[in-house]
Amino acid sequence: MVNVGKRSGRPRAGEERLSRDAILTAALGIVDDEGIDALTMRRLAATLKVNPMSLYHHLPNKAAVLAGLAELVFxxxxxxxxxxxxxxxxxxxxxxxxxxxxxxxxxxxxxxxxxxxxxxxxxxxxxxxxxxxxxxxxxxxxxxxxxxxxxxxxxxxxxxxxxxxxxxETFELAPDLLTRVRALPAHKAPTLTRIVNDLGADGLAYDxxxxxxxxxxxxxxxxxxxxxxx
Amino acid sequence: MVNVGKRSGRPRAGEERLSRDAILTAALGIVDDEGIDALTMRRLAATLKVNPMSLYHHLPNKAAVLAGLAELVFxxxxxxxxxxxxxxxxxxxxxxxxxxxxxxxxxxxxxxxxxxxxxxxxxxxxxxxxxxxxxxxxxxxxxxxxxxxxxxxxxxxxxxxxxxxxxxETFELAPDLLTRVRALPAHKAPTLTRIVNDLGADGLAYDxxxxxxxxxxxxxxxxxxxxxxx
DNA sequence: TCCTTATCCATACGTTGTATGATTATGTAC
DNA sequence: GTACATAATCATACAACGTATGGATAAGGA
Incomplete structure (x- = not known):
């Protein structure tokens, strides 16, 4: 994980530079692909081919990254x-x-x-x-x-x-629910029990x-x- | 943070032993008092005057602790x-x-x-x-x-x-909202602007x-x- | 030209979750 | 009783994390 071939110091005028937007976009990509737990500062930096500490020039800390993501979505x-x-x-x-x-x-x-x-x-x-x-x-x-x-x-x-x-996209409440309801002493949830029976086996495909x-x-x-x- | 005076090995029959419930109760206390970020396995263990690794005998990992807390609330x-x-x-x-x-x-x-x-x-x-x-x-x-x-x-x-x-408990939407709405080019949110004006300075204390x-x-x-x- | 400031990198520290294995007691089988 | 699997605890250790500190390099205005 050494950024081999990376010069230290400020990039030259023409070179690509990091930016808050670029960071947040990359972060959003990581989260969408692999979930929020996969988002670490080191991982984010690696994705951008940049030293982890470089991120802190554009965002004060990780919380700010997360807040920025929320902002982006809105x-x-x-x-x-x-x-x-x-x-x-x-x-x-x-x-x-x-x-x-x-x-x-x-x-x-x-x-x-x-x-x-x-x-x-x-x-x-x-x-x-x-x-x-x-x-x-x-x-x-x-x-x-x-x-x-x-x-x-x-x-x-x-x-x-x-x-x-x-x-x-859709999940069957029915089978899960039926077994659970049947497992109950019916008097603990009489209305629920009756409703589930009324529905029959087919009724409750919730989408x-x-x-x-x-x-x-x-x-x-x-x-x-x-x-x-x- | 050394558990001075703690014997290693399984506790004797009469002695207090750890339990899932005891752990979750302690965890709930920490979270209620200091927020969810304060809940670490080490902190939790310290509260219970126990070695961190002892927790793992009753709960498989930290995620299980959090899930247990949710369960507890429900x-x-x-x-x-x-x-x-x-x-x-x-x-x-x-x-x-x-x-x-x-x-x-x-x-x-x-x-x-x-x-x-x-x-x-x-x-x-x-x-x-x-x-x-x-x-x-x-x-x-x-x-x-x-x-x-x-x-x-x-x-x-x-x-x-x-x-x-x-x-x-209650927070004033009004002052914050007013300044923000006034800062807008009114045509971007005409209805909002009009509504806020109709309310006057007093109206909108939301609780x-x-x-x-x-x-x-x-x-x-x-x-x-x-x-x-x- | 000099100096401030922006940008990035390298190193390092404390904290975290937890894997591994040692230590000690319990409870059951004989 | 004695042997033994099992339970419960502790000690050590490690990789990964967020980020503080400071050094390197270049930009851009004075």
Missing amino acids: AGLELPDPGDSVPWDEQLKQAARAYRDGLRQHPKLALQVLSDTSAVSDVVVVTMEPFYRALDRAGLGPRQIFEAANTLIDFIHGFSLGEASVRA FDSGFESGLSTLTTGIAATARRR | AGLELPDPGDSVPWDEQLKQAARAYRDGLRQHPKLALQVLSDTSAVSDVVVVTMEPFYRALDRAGLGPRQIFEAANTLIDFIHGFSLGEASVRA FDSGFESGLSTLTTGIAATARRR
Whole structure:
């Protein structure tokens, strides 16, 4: 792991130089490919064919690298705004889907992204405009708009967290769940037991897409009711 | 850091012995007090007045310690079931509040807990009974019950994640937000700008409790509408 | 031309998780 | 009892990590 053939000292004018962006891009590549644990300063430096300590000229420490990654993901987030040509609830749903898609692009980073508050709040405010606009069109007051937007975002965050923790696109809840439920003394969870039986063996193939849509519908319906009450 | 006065070898019959539970309890204490980064195997061993390598007799590695902590938090989760004496939506809300409270008890662990899928799915199924019961009483079909429960849980997870990432009980969105919004070219986020102005300087003191309640109301309203459509 | 500053490299230190193996006691089989 | 597999602990050691320190080299303004 010796950087053979590397001259020490500041690079000459024409030569390639390191940059914060280059570092973060390389880091994102490593994380996407091999997961967040594979991201070490030494590994990152090796990928960039650079001495580990060179990184510290562009970023103060590893935490800053991780924060930068979160920032990168959010910066790449663009919510389409179909404008007023569609009903407000459809507008809201489209924005929500785009937000989820953005988070899904780097599943191994989801946890880091969602827990980095500063990255979130810095970019999010502007990015969220389509949310606010749709909720405004729905007829909500300013405070209600913020509350509804937060609720929706919280849902998407929680959903994405769950989604990111599972590899497959769809996963069968049924077989796993059935065995577990059957193993219970039925009186500990009577409703659950009954529901599972009602479903039969076939019923419960859960897939994330329809789960997300179901949540969106519930939320928009609830928001519509709030608007009507005004 | 030498365990002076400690005999080597297996402890005598009467003597205190290490156990998985004792280790996890000590670990939880460290995390609650000083955060998850303070939890190292050596620190944990020191707290228990034990050699670091002794831990590995009861847990295979550090990841298992963290997973055990997540398990512990979920195991301590008990959702009250007021039964059918209250309307179903109130029953649902109470269970949801209890779930949030449970996650709030160890804020520095929230991230670990929420991202540990296995711990979640193992215990959650039974714990969730009050959710299922309330949704059943609302008149939903089996599949809808699962979808609604998942949506609600996703919301709580996302909310708790945000809540755990912030120290204070309440935090002022207003001043921070105002400056940031004002710094924008207003046309980039016109609705946001207008809304913030409508709110005035006073309006937007966001606190988590009312944010959570607002989300709960939106969700139960949406669920009620789904039930009515059947 | 000189000097400050930017950029990169080499070395080194303390900390981490844990592999390996020695040490001592327990509990069972005979 | 005596032998022995097993359990529980400790001691030592190692590779990998983040990063502090300081030296090398070149850039760019004075």
